[in-house]
Amino acid sequence: MIPTETRYNPSAMSEQIPDEGQDSGISVQESEPKLRRPPLFKVLLLNDDYTPMEFVVQVLETFFAMSKEKAVQIMLHVHTRGAGVCGVFTREIAETKVTQVNDYSRSHQHPLMCTMEEA
Numbered sequence: 001m002i003p004t005e006t007r008y009n010p011s012a013m014s015e016q017i018p019d020e021g022q023d024s025g026i027s028v029q030e031s032e033p034k035l036r037r038p039p040l041f042k043v044l045l046l047n048d049d050y051t052p053m054e055f056v057v058q059v060l061e062t063f064f065a066m067s068k069e070k071a072v073q074i075m076l077h078v079h080t081r082g083a084g085v086c087g088v089f090t091r092e093i094a095e096t097k098v099t100q101v102n103d104y105s106r107s108h109q110h111p112l113m114c115t116m117e118e119a
């Protein structure tokens, strides 16, 4: 005969050493989650007096995957307000967009400027 205390008895589990879930009064400082969201960056287009409107629209369609309608809307915003946001990206993507747009503009002899700033 196995002594009563040593037999497997699921209903007796709650009588064992209490853990935190049993309102034991024991508390453990849990560590903060390790993951952090990366910083985000706005990519901006700046207005100038020389770049053709149609070129700016083409840039927005090509490098920021905008519809023609959205690209015209953003281009006109930049034209009237001086600057506008083309998109928000992580640092490396934003840097790549800025370089691509500025290289493309220069290769077409346009002064169009693309920059970035932390969102």
Ligand code: TYC
Residues within 6 Å of the ligand: 045, 046, 047, 048, 049, 050, 051, 052, 053, 056, 075, 076, 078, 079, 112, 113
């Ligand atoms: N201002 C330019 C013009 O009148 C058009 C333009 C719009 C240029 C947006 C740059 O980011 C820009 N031709």
